[in-house]
Amino acid sequence: MTAPSTAPAPPSRGSRWIQQWDPEDETFWKETGEKVAKRNLLFSVLSEHIGFSIWTLWSVLVLFMGPEYGLTPADKFMLTSMVTLVGAVVRVPYTFAVAIFGGRNWTIISASLLLVPTVAAFAVMKPGTSFNTFLVVGLLAGIGGGNFASSMTNINAFFPLRKKGWALGLNAGGGNIGVPVIQLVALAIIGASGGPRVLLGIYIPLILVAAVLAALFMDNIENVKNDTGAAKDAAKDGHTWIMSFLYIGTFGSFIGYSFAFGQVLQNQFGRTPLEAAYVTFIGPLLGSLIRPVGGALADKYGGAKITLWNYVGMGAATAVLIAASMQKSLGLFTVAFVVLFVLSGLGNGSTFKMIPGIFHTKALGKGLEGEAAAAYGRRLSGASMGLIGAVGALGGVGINLAFRQSFLSYGSGTGAFVAFLVYYAVCFAVTWAVYLRRTAAQGQAATASEAKPQLSYAEV
Structure with a gap:
């Protein structure tokens, strides 16, 4: 039975720093912790949403x-x-940033930084701009991907x-869900x-709103700050890299x-920008909405089990995509791609x-104990999340490069889908x-030597 909480209630809103935080203490959680955690979650979601x-x-x-812009399909994939x-790449320093600045403080900074790529894109987005200029300005937009790492590290602690x-x-x-929203x-x-x-003009004021609301309603946790060594410890653990894979x-x-998705529809099936836009938001929307369901199922049945069978589904959907691509069936291709999006979200x-x-x-x-x-667990999992998120996002680079090479070599995305399968x-x-x-083997080992704790990850 959990002992009564000795942790004080979170400080007044003027302080912004929570000195002690023990969410595993059920009394503390029910009386004060849950309300504070959910408030921080709400405004973390908003900032991360704009970042995506x-x-x-x-x-x-x-x-x-x-x-009129003079860009080839290969240029766009690049x-x-x-x-x-x-x-x-920026997810790695963003993970450290929570420990250096505090979760609330870094949310304000990272949200405000989104103004840089948005204003820059507003300035150069016109025919006649060189590809190199578009590339440099596009690179700036990458900082939006970093918000995920800092946000997940922060919320994990709450x-x-x-x-x-x-x-x-x-x-x-x-x-x-920021992905399908901007597409819509x-x-x-x-x-x-x-x-x-x-x-671009729509998003500039939204960025300012996200930064202001983070300043008004979020908190920093003191014991998360100044623990930059946690990332080094996480990087030395083999599970960090297995989960990254x-x-x-x-x-x-x-x-x-x-x-x-939109570029594949345009280049492989000849869809116009408007026709592609009518479809491209559906997959990311459903994949985003189902992600909490994947987490909830993992809470109930074990993440490893849900992940295992989810990969079976992703493989099956990819096999259908390969068949649809070879048969040039737009309807089957679109449905299978949306299903693959849904499964990727569940697996996330x-x-x-x-x-x-x-x-x-x-x-x-x-x-x-x-x-x-x-x-x-909080210390190492929070630190590892940023590293895992960074490596995981590199998969997006690989997918776009695979599509680029597949279209250059075969004129379609079929070769890329085979690699994904x-x-x-x-x-x-x-x-x-x-x-x-490991579960069965460890069960046998446990009967032989009860003194040594055996690790079983089946329910994680």
Whole structure:
């Protein structure tokens, strides 16, 4: 039974720093913690949502860029690949930033920084601008991808282990939904014969709103600050890199397909920008909405089990995509692509739920108990999330480069889909071998030596 809370209530809103935070203490959580955590979650989602929209801005802008811009399909895939790359790389320093500045403070800074790529794009978005200029300005939009890492690291610290799947899934899903939202806004603008600067003009004030609301309503947690060494410890742990590999398959697919879907429809099936825009938002929208469901299912049944079978589904959907691509069936291709988006979103939720469970299980294996085990798990899982998110986002780079090469070599995306199918098969094998196959063997080992704690990741 949990002992009565000795942690004081969070300080007055004027302080912005919470000195002690123990979400695993049920009394503390029910009396004060849950309300504070949910408030921070709400405004974290808003900032991350705008960040995702700016990160994927160029997946929309390339739809506006007709022949008068002088860019080839390969140029456009290269542009979106580089934007994705920057978004992946900046996730690493963004993870450290929470420990250096505090979660609330960094949310204000990172939200405000989104003005830089948005204003720059507004200035150069016109025919006659060189490809190199578009590339440099596009690279700036990559900073929007960093918001995910800092946001997830921050929110991970606010919630107890039993709620992390739901909370992290909601935080990430609310951020991910920035992708279809900006695509929907672009669809409305294209339909109304508006230009890309109208889209950019809409987002500039929204960025300011997100920064101001973070300043007014979010908090910093004192014991998360000044723990930059946690990232170094997480980087030395093999599970960080195994989960990074698996996250490439789920989130890498989601962000990579979000950037590429419209271009594939245009280049492989001859869709106009408006026709492509009518479809491209559906997959990211459903994939974002289902992410919290993936987290909740992982809370109930175990993240490893949900992730394993999710890869089976992703492999099957990809096989259908290959068949539809070869048969040039637009209807089947579109349906299968949307299903693949949905499964990537579900897998995003289940893979991220695994992370805190893995490190909490390792803490128990070290002989830690209670709050000591929970603190160990929070520390390393929060630090590892940024690294895993960064590597996972590199999957989006790989997907866009694979499509670029496939179109250059074969004139379609079929070759890229074959490569993706192989990757999902390997992810299935890794999930089973590392997190599920061990269970039976460890059960036998436990009967032989009860003294030594055995690690079982089946329920993470």
